[in-house]
Amino acid sequence: MPEKIDSKFVIGLMSGTSADGIDACLAEINPDFTFKSLETFILEYPENIREILFRIFENKTSVEEICAMNFLIGEYFALAVLELIKKAGVAPEEVDLIGSHGQTIFHKPADEYINSLSTKSTLQIGEAAIIAERTGITTISDFRSADIAAGGQGAPLVCFADSLLFKSSTISRAIQNIGGIANVTVLSSEINAYGLDTGPGNVMIDYCAGKFFNQKYDKDGILAAQGQIDENWLEYLFSENYYSLKPPKTTGRELFSAEYIENMLLTAPENPYDIMATITALTAKTIFEAYKMFIFPKTRIDEIILGGGGAYNPVLIKMLKKHFGNSVKILSHENFGISDKFKEALAFAFLAYTTYYKIPNNLPSCTGAKHSKILGKISYP
Numbered sequence: 001m002p003e004k005i006d007s008k009f010v011i012g013l014m015s016g017t018s019a020d021g022i023d024a025c026l027a028e029i030n031p032d033f034t035f036k037s038l039e040t041f042i043l044e045y046p047e048n049i050r051e052i053l054f055r056i057f058e059n060k061t062s063v064e065e066i067c068a069m070n071f072l073i074g075e076y077f078a079l080a081v082l083e084l085i086k087k088a089g090v091a092p093e094e095v096d097l098i099g100s101h102g103q104t105i106f107h108k109p110a111d112e113y114i115n116s117l118s119t120k121s122t123l124q125i126g127e128a129a130i131i132a133e134r135t136g137i138t139t140i141s142d143f144r145s146a147d148i149a150a151g152g153q154g155a156p157l158v159c160f161a162d163s164l165l166f167k168s169s170t171i172s173r174a175i176q177n178i179g180g181i182a183n184v185t186v187l188s189s190e191i192n193a194y195g196l197d198t199g200p201g202n203v204m205i206d207y208c209a210g211k212f213f214n215q216k217y218d219k220d221g222i223l224a225a226q227g228q229i230d231e232n233w234l235e236y237l238f239s240e241n242y243y244s245l246k247p248p249k250t251t252g253r254e255l256f257s258a259e260y261i262e263n264m265l266l267t268a269p270e271n272p273y274d275i276m277a278t279i280t281a282l283t284a285k286t287i288f289e290a291y292k293m294f295i296f297p298k299t300r301i302d303e304i305i306l307g308g309g310g311a312y313n314p315v316l317i318k319m320l321k322k323h324f325g326n327s328v329k330i331l332s333h334e335n336f337g338i339s340d341k342f343k344e345a346l347a348f349a350f351l352a353y354t355t356y357y358k359i360p361n362n363l364p365s366c367t368g369a370k371h372s373k374i375l376g377k378i379s380y381p
């Protein structure tokens, strides 16, 4: 391993709980952690691949299928890299590293035991050996496991990059990502970096957009905008136990599954537009209530910086602005020159860069780990 720290060209790869596709970004990262984003690309999963992934999420699969998909998703991650560098006009030899999150198929952050041994675990597929071989670029992957081994939840990992990108000595910031699941990183001089999953981001919105309107998601909130919030149903949705659980806490499709959403829909209003409005209101409400319960008692927040695909939903943003009022400024990543859609991919580029230089890159105050760790595993081409 090298002794002197240099600038590197690093690719970050991310596919989140939405499983909409692979977000890829190429950045030049410098030793002082300043960076220049050079190119971005999204490789949408083909519909048949998405179908298999959702079958896996819903546990309607086989070990054989999971085994095959690990390598196949690796092929798609490699394709995303090849398309990205083609778009950027650079050769693979010019890229130093890839940091790949992979595709989470199961995340089990709970402390449960078999024979007194912990079964806390997480599984991301997208075989890094395939990515390294196909691209010719050293690939760092499986970042979550080392944090779990150290007693953490293996999430949220993005807090580390958020703290490099957004930490300020004077402004208290909440970096609010709204992907499939919504997660926040709190950066304030009053406390250690802090993070949690607030609950659903788009996972329930996407499901209902598919079920009632045959659409992948509620583009620009057009469906929700045509409905009314059903306050009674919203209260019922909000009675979910997860929302009041104390952090550290992370969640995923294991809780917000198709079965869970179908069960919630049994008491839904009749008008599907009202369902869309209310389910969107749930995302806004769970974000706001999480701040009230777990963040505002610890620190003031001056700015909320929205990111993830949900930052493109104006109905959701309007609801958030109504909750938070004038005391908190609501900004987006774009205000900081970072694409809302690619911050998480960029975060995995930062994780790869720091792992390469053996710089510890989990934040125990966010994940609950007992100590800091160098995350990830290295695959050489």
Ligand SMILES: Nc1ncnc2c1ncn2[C@@H]1O[C@H](COP(=O)(O)OP(=O)(O)O)[C@@H](O)[C@H]1O
Residues within 6 Å of the ligand: 015, 016, 017, 018, 019, 020, 021, 178, 179, 180, 181, 202, 205, 206, 216, 217, 218, 219, 220, 221, 307, 308, 309, 310, 312, 313, 314, 341, 344
């Ligand atoms: N223009 C848009 N309007 C509303 N929602 C959007 C828009 N663009 C993206 N999204 C939402 O963002 C989701 C993808 O966000 P992303 O940050 O990639 O999440 P994840 O990390 O879970 O994959 C989509 O499934 C969709 O719900």
Ligand SMILES: [Mg+2]
Residues within 6 Å of the ligand: 014, 015, 016, 017, 018, 019, 020, 021, 023, 179
């Ligand atoms: Mg995504």
